[in-house]
Amino acid sequence: MIRDLLPGFAASAEAFDDGAHAPLFPEEETLMAGRQPRRRRQFATSRACARRALSDLGVQSAPILPGRHGEPRWPAGVVGSITHCDGYRAAVVARSGEAAAVGIDAEPGLPLPEGVRSLVASPREAASLARLGAREPRVPWDRLLFSAKEAAYKAWFPQARRWCALRDVSVQLGAGGTFTAVPPTLCPEGAGYEGRWLLHAGLLVTAVLCPADAPGLPPETVID
Numbered sequence: 001m002i003r004d005l006l007p008g009f010a011a012s013a014e015a016f017d018d019g020a021h022a023p024l025f026p027e028e029e030t031l032m033a034g035r036q037p038r039r040r041r042q043f044a045t046s047r048a049c050a051r052r053a054l055s056d057l058g059v060q061s062a063p064i065l066p067g068r069h070g071e072p073r074w075p076a077g078v079v080g081s082i083t084h085c086d087g088y089r090a091a092v093v094a095r096s097g098e099a100a101a102v103g104i105d106a107e108p109g110l111p112l113p114e115g116v117r118s119l120v121a122s123p124r125e126a127a128s129l130a131r132l133g134a135r136e137p138r139v140p141w142d143r144l145l146f147s148a149k150e151a152a153y154k155a156w157f158p159q160a161r162r163w164c165a166l167r168d169v170s171v172q173l174g175a176g177g178t179f180t181a182v183p184p185t186l187c188p189e190g191a192g193y194e195g196r197w198l199l200h201a202g203l204l205v206t207a208v209l210c211p212a213d214a215p216g217l218p219p220e221t222v223i224d
């Protein structure tokens with residue numbers, strides 16, 4: 001699924017359960033010590049996906065540990081992103097010579113729980129959700145908006161190194177499987193990440209990839 005959302009130079013891997021053997025490096029084992037078995041399985045399967053994707057890029061297997069803010073720390077010269085939700089785990093990587101940033105997110109293909117939509121959508125986005133819902137009621141548009149923002153955040157954070165709220169990311173959804181996401185202070189003005197989405201087998205998956213030759217982000221306040 002995820003491969004369909006990204007250009008050919010990005011490598012990806014996905015899993016729909018935690019059945020495959022997914023050994024961890026000792027540093028990763030230490031990180032998971034004492035964690036719930038469910039979290040350990042989710043972590044291990046998504047690391048296995050990441051290592052398969054890295055291997056497709058020709059990058060040697062290595063521990064993928066989190067930074068101070070949860071962001072995965074990739075081998076030098078690589079950008080990437082990880083997602084997991086019930087029934088799905090995935091990782092995407094690309095050479096930093098080809099991609100400046102990548103972000104992926106997976107969600108159950110169901111509407112957001114009651115009361116969450118207003119935390120996610122600006123008034124302009126809420127109006128567009130209503131229009132899109134009238135045109136294509138099969139798609140849980142509010143969940144898709146949320147997922148697009150999460151994917152954009154995961155691409156943006158390693159560059160910007162600061163937190164932002166869901167309402168700070170402005171998203172324009174396209175009915176044909178595309179979207180544009182503009183996180184705060186992305187240059188040039190009005191530009192954003194081009195994203196793609198798909199809804200398949202009860203899963204909603206979103207991805208953004210910023211090509212390496214796209215204009216960069218301005219310097220930001222580093223929070224760590």
Ligand SMILES: CC(C)(COP(=O)(O)OP(=O)(O)OC[C@H]1O[C@@H](n2cnc3c(N)ncnc32)[C@H](O)[C@@H]1OP(=O)(O)O)[C@@H](O)C(=O)NCCC(=O)NCCS
Pocket residue numbers: 042043046066069070071072081082083084085104105106149150153154155157158164165166167169
């Ligand atoms: C980080 C965040 C985006 C994760 O999304 P999620 O839907 O909860 O969970 P997912 O399974 O899709 O993704 C989890 C993975 O995201 C990655 N991740 C975590 N923090 C990250 C960050 N700051 N930057 C980039 N990637 C990050 C990790 O790889 C993590 O998996 P791992 O812990 O097994 O390595 C979300 O939990 C979060 O904290 N958001 C910040 C607050 C927020 O929502 N801001 C607005 C965003 S627009």
